[in-house]
Amino acid sequence: MEVQTETYRAAMNGTLERHFSDMIAVIPTRITVEQLKHRLEIIATKVDELKIVYGDETSLIVELHTGETVIPYELHIDEANDPEEYKMYNRQDSTIVDRNFEDVAFGTEIFTRTLFVGDVLDCFFQQLQFLWNLAPDLLFVIDSSAAMKVISRSYIEYHVENELLPDIPDLYVIHSVYEDDKDDEPTQYWFHTHGLLRAGVTEIELIIPNRISSYYGIGDLFQTFANNAVENGQVPMNEPIVIAHSQQGSIHTVAVPWEKGLSYIGHKTSMDQLSSIEDEEVKLQPIDAQNTFLGGMDARDEYHQSPSVLLFKFNTSEEYIESFFKEHEEATGLMFYKTNSETDRMAYNAKNTFGYFSNIFHIEQSNEDFRFLAKFGVSYEEGKSEHMWFEMQNITEDFIQGILINEPYFIEDMSEGNSYHLDFDNLTEWVIYAGDAVIKPNNLYMFIGE
Incomplete structure (x- = not known):
């Protein structure tokens, strides 16, 4: 190899x-x-x-x-x-x-x-x-x-x-490999990308050696790390990177070359045990034969041995890494961070397609099967904004009003459930829930003409 x-x-x-x-x-x-x-x-x-x-x-x-x-x-x-x-x-x-x-x-x-x-x-x-x-x-x-x-x-x-x-996720595909039990229920997972090497960064992987309650957060984890890597033009390795925020605080990830990361799957590894990439060769590490999981060397043909990093969750208090998404861990209510460039790009696309959103709102606003949400950035200190979702109440050429649907993390004078006047210039995203369908600027083409 x-x-x-x-x-x-x-x-x-x-x-x-x-x-x-x-x-x-x-x-x-x-x-x-x-x-x-x-x-x-x-x-x-x-x-x-x-x-x-x-x-x-x-x-x-x-x-x-x-x-x-x-x-x-x-x-x-x-x-x-x-x-x-x-x-x-x-x-x-x-x-x-x-x-x-x-x-x-x-x-x-x-x-x-x-x-x-x-x-x-x-x-x-x-x-x-x-x-x-x-x-x-x-x-x-x-x-x-x-x-x-x-x-x-x-x-x-x-x-x-x-x-x-x-969007940056359009650059790649996430392949998912999983192992079933006798009831055809997945018991462990290997997620990995193809397509990022053309962007000058490595591919990305996630190995989960246990059952999970849902797939919530997995796509966002890949997207957030990929966005940062592509837009910064480099892949941070062996160092904690903030990727999301929850009610319990910030969530960090550590990326490790897959050759080294395989030996860290399924247990806690102290940060000081990670060998330096600058000073040491990146080689396969010994793996406990009793520790079996998907994504190991026996599952990797030559195509799956290209440069790729495994993502681990970083425990800030005890400074160790472990696999993301434990079996009984509920990964809900996460706010994944976005780069300024990503926010600007999303805002550009949201504003360019807001006419479609507004037209559908005026046609279907009384339809109980439809829900119209828009995200706006609200400044809380110089150069920083919190981006929050509002349920639309009224949209006119000069006026947008909506109800804040989540409690803010950083803005003290706004509260969940209150109605606010919103500035179109601060729009960064929108979404329409129509029955089982979820319509966004990046997939609107799938619904136009239906």
């Missing part, structure tokens, strides 16, 4: 080389390279310059010039796979159904490869935009860099046409 010490050191220092971002647009017809070039001619009208710097019978390398930015793409065409193969891939959302794959029998895969330079989400959006302009007839997109995740046509159209930035 390859020793990856230098890779982890680079990830800690923010110098980890980004992997390629590979995506495949699947279209319903067969095309040649000459027809692909014709499609590129259309894209050339939308950028400052498009250069074809290499070409053969099935491949092209092109450069897109926009202002001072040059984006290279490697393109390759091939016949589409059997529809049954696509049906086995992980699907990003419920808009992708089996019939979406039926039209690929005589189709083409247009493979695209690029390297993210600069802001990761901007680059991800630009690759989606390039695919949309190159293949407006696409049926779906395969995100090869995220373990062949299927991205829906409606997702791409919604984000590109509305110029909405994707």
